[in-house]
């Protein structure tokens with residue numbers, strides 16, 4: 021019974037790797053030692069996921085999300101943060117205009133001043149701010165043609181209720197964004213701001229009581245060696261649903277960090293920018309020694325979210341298989357081609373032999389299960405609102421897309437009966453996905469899939485460190 025184990029154990033999953041190998045100290049081992057091998061008494065193992073993803077699914081998904089249907093995502097990036105006032109200085113709307121503008125720095129331009137140490141520091145700060153602003157900006161340009169097409173696409177959509185907070189699509193602030201023009205990558209957005217976001221998610225939205233310290237919050241002085249232990253004891257004591265929730269969030273967080281380390285701004289000249297893998301950055305986030313043993317757990321949670329989203333994608337096949345379903349973009353032959361590709365991906369997902377089984381979720385008393393489901397939904401909605409507080413626009417774009425994608429995956433997993441009920445001719449009664457959800461679902465999964473694929477590269481890079 022693979023799946024039952026998987027909710028409980030996916031993260032303690034590959035723990036057998038912690039059985040120390042001789043070279044447990046080297047760089048590769050410190051990130052990946054626990055991320056290998058079998059899932060207790062079941063056939064699930066990380067290597068199978070790696071093979072399945074990297075060689076089979078990943079290339080097809082990449083092709084799919086580059087198609088016109090999937091590259092344009094409608095999103096409202098201008099919603100105000102409902103929880104706190106924006107105080108960050110870089111990355112936000114006014115970055116470099118307000119706190120970073122030179123006229124607020126007295127004497128900044130006066131000759132001589134430039135050479136003092138303080139000036140150098142300010143200079144550097146200004147430069148960092150400018151750079152971050154530039155890197156985090158969202159390119160909203162769309163071709164005339166694309167804009168016209170979007171208008172037509174809308175007529176092919178209808179709506180239904182949702183698991184997570186959807187942006188009001190009719191709001192004048194909601195705009196189409198070309199995802200290919202805005203790849204998720206390093207933006208310079210970091211420090212206290214990002215910690216605030218993730219902190220409020222972990223501290224206030226993951227069912228965690230204040231008394232249980234989350235390990236590794238850099239802004240809370242460490243409360244001793246036992247922080248991690250207390251936390252993980254608490255986590256193990258949780259019901260499986262809440263634990264799964266935590267692991268999904270942690271997996272999403274890990275995935276985002278893998279991207280930022282894989283698409284790091286390595287070099288910038290006036291002519292071009294070079295993005296690539298930064299091993300130091302990766303180690304900072306995932307090396308057990310540098311993260312109080314947290315890193316490998318995060319990587320395991322990445323596999324956890326992979327399995328959940330993969331499961332959702334395999335479950336939703338009947339919805340997309342209906343002959344009435346179109347990936348409408350107006351180019352009939354292209355649309356048919358893309359639907360074929362989509363179904364191909366879905367069939368692959370369906371044939372994955374080691375699926376997570378969502379039946380272990382909400383399997384208890386019906387009334388309690390419904391309450392729990394409502395609870396999770398509430399927490400999840402809140403997290404999607406927190407994404408409006410992300411200061412850096414590009415991060416906000418990808419944060420919103422990936423939470424919506426995950427929300428859509430959960431919606432699918434909890435709508436199994438309605439999906440099974442779909443017939444080829446049924447006008448999606450009972451279950452429906454809007455275009456925005458479909459785009460988010462597949463792009464979000466493509467991100468997780470990319471992360472899993474990137475891990476292979478990081479494994480190789482780390483190996484090379486050891487034998488120079």
Ligand SMILES: *[C@@H]1O[C@H](CO)[C@@H](O)[C@H](O)[C@H]1NC(C)=O
Nearest residue numbers: 100101102103104105106107
């Ligand atoms: C944000 O700032 C405004 C005006 O400065 C204030 O009225 C409001 O209460 C603040 N909101 C929060 C959530 O702190």
Ligand SMILES: *[C@@H]1O[C@H](CO)[C@@H](O)[C@H](O)[C@H]1NC(C)=O
Nearest residue numbers: 103220221224225398399402
């Ligand atoms: C939603 O998130 C905010 C910010 O973290 C938090 O203060 C609030 O308690 C959360 N609300 C719910 C219902 O979880």
Ligand SMILES: *[C@@H]1O[C@H](CO)[C@@H](O)[C@H](O)[C@H]1NC(C)=O
Nearest residue numbers: 285286287298299300301304
């Ligand atoms: C890699 O990231 C680290 C921070 O983790 C940074 O100090 C270093 O300069 C980066 N390396 C390159 C080549 O950009």
Ligand SMILES: *[C@@H]1O[C@H](CO)[C@@H](O)[C@H](O)[C@H]1NC(C)=O
Nearest residue numbers: 350351352353354355357358
């Ligand atoms: C439709 O897509 C096909 C590629 O599948 C392309 O060859 C053709 O030019 C497109 N037609 C239009 C009208 O854009």
Ligand SMILES: *[C@@H]1O[C@H](CO)[C@@H](O)[C@H](O)[C@H]1NC(C)=O
Nearest residue numbers: 437438439440441442449450
């Ligand atoms: C499935 O379809 C049947 C017959 O059309 C209907 O009676 C039933 O309520 C549907 N079940 C769900 C969960 O929608």
